[in-house]
Amino acid sequence: MTITLIVALSLVVGRGLVGFLVDRWWAEAISPEAGTSMRRWQWLGILLDVGAITIASTWFAVHALMVARSIATVQVQHQVGGVAVRELIPTRLLLLAALGAGVLLGVLTGVGAGAWRDAVALAWHGVRYGVTDPVLGVDL
Numbered sequence: 001m002t003i004t005l006i007v008a009l010s011l012v013v014g015r016g017l018v019g020f021l022v023d024r025w026w027a028e029a030i031s032p033e034a035g036t037s038m039r040r041w042q043w044l045g046i047l048l049d050v051g052a053i054t055i056a057s058t059w060f061a062v063h064a065l066m067v068a069r070s071i072a073t074v075q076v077q078h079q080v081g082g083v084a085v086r087e088l089i090p091t092r093l094l095l096l097a098a099l100g101a102g103v104l105l106g107v108l109t110g111v112g113a114g115a116w117r118d119a120v121a122l123a124w125h126g127v128r129y130g131v132t133d134p135v136l137g138v139d140l
Contacts, residue, residue, distance in 0.1 A: 044121065045114030052113030057106025061099050068098035 020042060028035030074089040128139050 041117065041121075045117050048113040048116055048120065049111065053107055053110035055106075056110035057103045060105040060109070061102030064098035064102040064105075065095060068094050 023042065024035060024038050027038035071094065073091075074094060075086045076089060078085050078087060130139070132139060
């Protein structure tokens with residue numbers, strides 16, 4: 001099982017690394033300025049992904065920990081020899097499970113934010129068309 005997980009992880013990381021490097025090499029083959037632009041473009045996508053995952057994971061983890069802390073005890077009932085036995089789940093295990101669930105939900109929610117590069121770059125630098133909207137009186 002661990003070998004399968006390592007192989008799957010290396011394939012995913014390898015695919016991402018190849019895409020990252022090929023785009024950069026292709027742009028640098030055109031011109032050094034294109035390579036610099038591509039490098040900035042890629043880092044913007046990475047920063048957006050990392051930022052969105054961090055914010056989402058923090059949000060989910062904090063709320064999951066608040067819920068876990070508000071629960072006094074969790075008991076699980078087992079049947080042992082026909083007798084119902086209640087067992088307490090340790091608070092530490094409950095908190096770790098809440099933290100893990102929060103981080104997992106944050107990763108699932110935040111991944112893919114790199115696709116916002118176009119909108120973020122456009123909003124950051126702005127575009128002027130030189131045509132004024134007659135109703136709003138602002139640039140299109």
